[in-house]
């Protein structure tokens with residue numbers, strides 16, 4: 001670029017922004033650019049559940065290394081953005097069964113655009129106008145859904161499910177310390193309790209909060225991937241007898257791998273009765289990690305008798321079972337819920353909810369400590385949030401979907417993905433050499449192991465789980481399944497099958513405690529409303545074909 005007067009450059013740069021006052025011509029340019037982007041991306045779509053590569057003329061203007069001296073045009077950067085969409089999984093694709101990542105509704109996308117254009121910061125209503133109302137309303141509507149009193153509950157959108165766990169633990173710690181932890185820090189050992197299959201972000205929370213990972217108490221799970229209540233009771237009795245302080249018990253409502261659901265009502269009952277029995281002067285805070293499972297609450301008042309939505313009996317059984325295990329979510333003192341998982345909103349949309357909004361004052365700073373903020377307005381969440389700047393996109397995306405879908409829409413979406421997963425489990429269960437692992441946990445996720453064709457999967461799995469003498473075979477089967485998984489991925493990338501995922505350790509063998517060998521699994525996680533029976537048949541077909549291929553590609557088992 002010729003050296004120009006900065007004023008000329010500035011005139012050009014102004015065309016890079018949406019116009020601040022009404023200007024239909026510049027708005028048309030904005031829309032044209034967006035529509036161009038969509039066209040380019042469209043050309044990347046194929047039968048494979050992934051955006052393909054495109055042949056593109058090499059642009060000499062796109063710099064390789066080094067911070068660029070001159071800029072580029074809006075058109076060039078639009079094309080550049082398209083390049084970064086390559087290799088991206090299309091979550092809505094019927095052949096994408098990868099993880100708990102949803103396709104995004106149009107209004108939730110518009111919410112993100114609205115937040116991007118007008119750039120609200122919900123640290124404070126003075127910087128976010130009515131966007132703050134979206135947060136307040138989403139908190140109230142979700143409170144109503146799960147049974148908190150919306151007039152007294154509180155909450156905020158934070159930086160992920162991990163953030164909700166951090167808030168839940170911090171609140172429990174401050175309750176235990178009478179709010180002194182904010183000033184004095186944590187000067188003693190205090191315990192945080194979760195199950196072994198609880199999400200690993202529990203480790204982040206205890207490490208970052210200064211509790212220390214050695215104070216994280218991990219309770220073993222039963223075959224249903226739920227926290228074992230006798231083990232929890234044993235631990236709590238021992239802890240209370242010795243005067244250990246238990247700040248938080250964190251049940252998981254829907255584990256990441258197997259959709260295991262801890263028995264929240266039983267945990268609350270147990271905790272209450274032990275607090276009485278030991279005459280404690282505090283109560284452990286119960287934070288339910290419902291980042292995945294919260295959405296099942298839309299079925300609390302579904303008419304299961306008449307089944308107006310026409311779900312398959314297997315689906316009804318599954319939904320009822322999940323509801324029974326979750327119990328009443330309002331029994332938890334606080335909850336974490338991800339709308340970017342089972343809420344069909346874009347990242348990041350994570351709600352931290354507390355039964356009693358007064359609890360949030362335990363996390364407050366005083367306004368004198370923040371002199372540049374809060375001189376006016378009447379919504380000041382920045383007083384108690386860990387974040388300083390906070391996007392409104394999470395709150396608005398969640399609210400948009402709550403209003404868009406209602407309970408009926410969410411029942412349809414969640415009911416459908418559970419129904420498809422049930423159909424898949426039904427198909428897989430028919431094969432002698434395939435073992436469905438989460439046969440007692442019912443959600444949109446199916447974990448399964450495939451064994452060489454001559455093996456009885458049920459028997460092999462029993463031995464893997466319980467017999468230390470079988471650990472070599474267990475290791476071989478892990479590797480064999482990994483090899484199968486790679487073969488399946490290959491097919492899927494060629495547009496010939498379904499994209500699945502993989503977990504290295506869906507659980508550990510039941511011997512040697514926490515150092516028992518890991519048991520890995522193939523994983524199908526269905527989230528798309530476009531996943532249909534044809535896609536389910538494809539998984540079965542592709543697994544059987546790959547099994548035949550694996551016989552000569554995936555090694556021979558060690559002799560017994």
Ligand SMILES: *Cc1c(COP(=O)(O)O)cnc(C)c1O
Nearest residue numbers: 160161162199254255256291338
């Ligand atoms: C995904 C997940 C988390 C972490 O949530 P992010 O939104 O990814 O930070 C926590 N707990 C469970 C059970 C999860 O599945």
